[in-house]
Amino acid sequence: MKSKISSGFTLAEILIVVTILVVLGLTILVGINPMMQFFKGYDTRRKSDLYKIKTAFEAYYADHDCYPSIDILNSCGSNALEPYLATIPCDPNSLQPYTYYTGPNESAICPQKIAVYAVLVNKLDPQGDELQFCPDTIVSISGDMNYLETVSGCSNRNYCRDWYGCKSGACVLVASDEFPSCSPSTNCDNRCGAPNNQTPEEFCSQKSSRGTYSNECKTI
Numbered sequence: 001m002k003s004k005i006s007s008g009f010t011l012a013e014i015l016i017v018v019t020i021l022v023v024l025g026l027t028i029l030v031g032i033n034p035m036m037q038f039f040k041g042y043d044t045r046r047k048s049d050l051y052k053i054k055t056a057f058e059a060y061y062a063d064h065d066c067y068p069s070i071d072i073l074n075s076c077g078s079n080a081l082e083p084y085l086a087t088i089p090c091d092p093n094s095l096q097p098y099t100y101y102t103g104p105n106e107s108a109i110c111p112q113k114i115a116v117y118a119v120l121v122n123k124l125d126p127q128g129d130e131l132q133f134c135p136d137t138i139v140s141i142s143g144d145m146n147y148l149e150t151v152s153g154c155s156n157r158n159y160c161r162d163w164y165g166c167k168s169g170a171c172v173l174v175a176s177d178e179f180p181s182c183s184p185s186t187n188c189d190n191r192c193g194a195p196n197n198q199t200p201e202e203f204c205s206q207k208s209s210r211g212t213y214s215n216e217c218k219t220i
Contacts, residue, residue, distance in 0.1 A: 039093075039121040039122065040121070040122050042092045042093050042121060043120045043121055043122050043125060045092045046091065046092065046098075046118040046119075046120065046138070047118070047127075047138065049089035049091075049092075049098065049118065050098070050116055050118055050138065050139075050140040051140065052085060052089060053073070053085070053088075053089065053098065053116050053140065054116065054140040056081055056084040056085035057084075057114065057116075057142075059084045060081070060084050061142075064110070065110075066107070066110035066111060066112055067102070067110075067111050067112070067114045067142065068081065069108060069109045069110070069111075070100060070102050070108040070109075070111065071108075072088070072100070073088060073097040073098055073099075073100045073116070074097050075088055075097075076088045076089060076090035076091075076095075076096070076097040076098070077090050077095075091118065093121075098116050098117060098118050099116065099117040099118075099153075099154065100114065100115075100116050100117075101114065101115045101116075101117070101150075101152075101153030101154070102114055103115070103145055103149050103153070104149060104152070112142075112144070113141075113142050113144055113145045113149065114141065114142045114145065115139050115140070115141040115142070115145050115149075115150050115153045115154075116139065116140045116141075117134070117137055117138070117139050117153070117154045118137070118138050118139075119136055119137050120136045120137070120138060121136075122136075123135075123136055131150065131151055131154060131155075132151055132155075133151055133154075133155035133157060134151060134154035134155050137154050139153075139154065162175075162176050163175040163176070164200070165217030166200075166203065166204035166213065166215045166216050166217055167204075167216065167217055168213070168216075169204050169205045169207075169213050170201070170204055170205075171200035171201060171203070171204045174217055203215055
């Protein structure tokens with residue numbers, strides 16, 4: 001005779017039900033990923049912070065004809081931007097200041113072009129895919145900051161109008177108004193990264209022992 005408990009279910013049946021509930025609970029928990037939900041909350045905060053900073057910066061610009069100095073966000077957590085912003089926000093997780101970029105050739109004290117960046121934790125957020133060379137990064141920019149300048153600010157890649165590289169032994173333009181499409185391509189003055197004071201033509205025409213060009217631009 002099977003042992004019964006007062007509810008009328010066998011011990012084995014109760015264990016099966018408990019096991020099923022535990023498995024379902026773990027499945028739901030993994031599906032929800034509470035840590036990721038927690039970090040997504042950080043990302044929501046980051047987006048809100050960038051909006052607040054941009055709003056404050058535009059109000060500052062209206063009064064001063066330029067944006068705040070390059071070091072202003074280093075005072076995150078303070079009231080250094082009052083009356084435009086009661087408290088300068090810090091990244092909610094690292095508590096570090098958001099990255100502030102003023103554009104090439106801009107004054108560090110009174111810039112006219114600015115970008116403020118935040119790095120997202122959620123790698124599936126489509127907003128984090130909008131900047132080439134800056135994965136999981138969102139940005140808030142002034143109206144006259146162009147895309148290449150914006151990418152330069154978060155990628156640490158140098159920006160210039162014309163990039164030259166070696167193709168078939170000749171120094172040629174490989175990219176214009178964009179980041180270089182091949183490597184090496186190190187500067188903007190019609191040279192090809194030539195060492196030892198070589199001319200671009202001398203540098204590009206060098207060949208290996210196999211007779212192939214040594215300094216050809218490789219597509220990246």
